[in-house]
Amino acid sequence: MLPSILNTFTIHGPNGEHTCNVTSPARASLSDLKDGSWVRLFQINVARALAAQLVLAVDYVHARGFIHGDLHMGNVLLKSPPSFDQLSPEEIYEKYGAPELDPVVHLDGKLLPPGVPSHGIAPIWLGAPSEKITLPEARILLTDFGEAFSPKEAKSESHTPLVSRPPEARFEPNRPLSFSSDIWSLACTIWTIIAQRQLFEGFLATEDYMTREHVDTLGILPPEWWKRWDARPDNFTEDGKPTKRNPYRSWDDRFEDSVQLPRQEVGTPLFDAEERDAIFAMLRPMFAFRPEHRSTTKQILESEWMVKWALPEYEKIRKGD
Structure with missing residues (x-):
């Protein structure tokens, strides 16, 4: 009933290092x-x-x-459910939909500043x-x-x-x-x-x-x-x-x-x-x-x-x- 940490990794990005x-x-x-x-x-x-x-x-x-x-x-x-772990990425996309990319844009048309992602991904339900x-x-x-x-x-x-x-x-x-x-x-x-x-x-x-x-x-x-x-x-x-x-x-x-x-x-x-x-x-x-x-x-x-x-x-x- 409590989450277990299965792995850890570090992301090196424009805003620094982040342990995940x-x-x-x-x-x-x-x-x-x-x-x-x-x-x-x-x-x-x-x-x-x-x-x-x-x-x-x-x-x-x-x-x-x-x-x-x-x-x-x-x-x-x-x-x-336990069966979820058995699904391949392709099967997940088929069952729940492929990731939807939403572009991140400046409302005034300017270029995005450094460190801002080009898009976001809507979570699946x-x-x-x-x-x-x-x-x-x-x-x-x-x-x-x-x-x-x-x-x-x-x-x-x-x-x-x-x-x-x-x-x-x-x-x-x-x-x-x-x-x-x-x-x-x-x-x-x-x-x-x-x-x-x-x-x-x-x-x-x-x-x-x-x-x-x-x-x-x-x-x-x-x-x-x-x-x-x-x-x-x-x-x-x-x-x-x-x-x-x-x-x-x-x-x-x-x-x-x-x-x-x-x-x-x-x-x-x-x-x-x-x-x-x-x-x-x-x-x-x-x-x-x-x-x-x-x-x-x-x-x-x-x-x-x-x-x-x-x-x-x-x-x-x-x-x-």
Whole structure:
């Protein structure tokens, strides 16, 4: 579930030397699969298997003393099928199309400056709409370790996208991030895997908007954060009731709107009440505002939803059922 470096080489070009790592190709990121779909949903068995693998991968990283630091759907890739490695370049071109060269030109007709390539190559699409992904195809790679770090580095700045960034990165900016910061982002990613939309939504959102989303969904912030949040009076009363300018959407509302209703509309199976409750029981401790109160990956793997629903679906893939 983690990419292996198969080879390395150095490119000597007009802009200097660049060391390149060769890894196995992947089909697409999970976010790309959703972007390629009108439905933006995975089949329930596929969603379970994807979530299980992601937790296993993060558990592996944490067990070796590292924090990923940038967990989101764009950094979880769908593996290429084993048959892909057997294709010759000609067969790849026949199946997916030959490379398309797009010329790079100056809009004013001037010559290109040194170091600028004469053309670019559009990437081929190896993915499929999210709802078309089958269980045997649902194997993942957790990638992009550019933000990974060891707790010994005492890193306190998070570059995770705002919609999945843990709140302590804002309210305790001088406190070193820990494994628990990954747990918050992991919970956001699991939600997006099983849902049509993200739990905390906001296009070009600000920090204040995201904090409002957190409080809407999870309740009042820890007292010292609540007092320091300057925009709180514009959004909530002192006791946490939303103002008229802030329509309230609870955890239950979001599950119905983003998980159940979209599945009902396209005629796919829904999560039954027992499984829904197990999902809630697993995710809520992962979304504890205080980092020290969040679940560990070991505890997540021992949760009812993982044991009863998610891990068994991954086991079917592993055994080739």
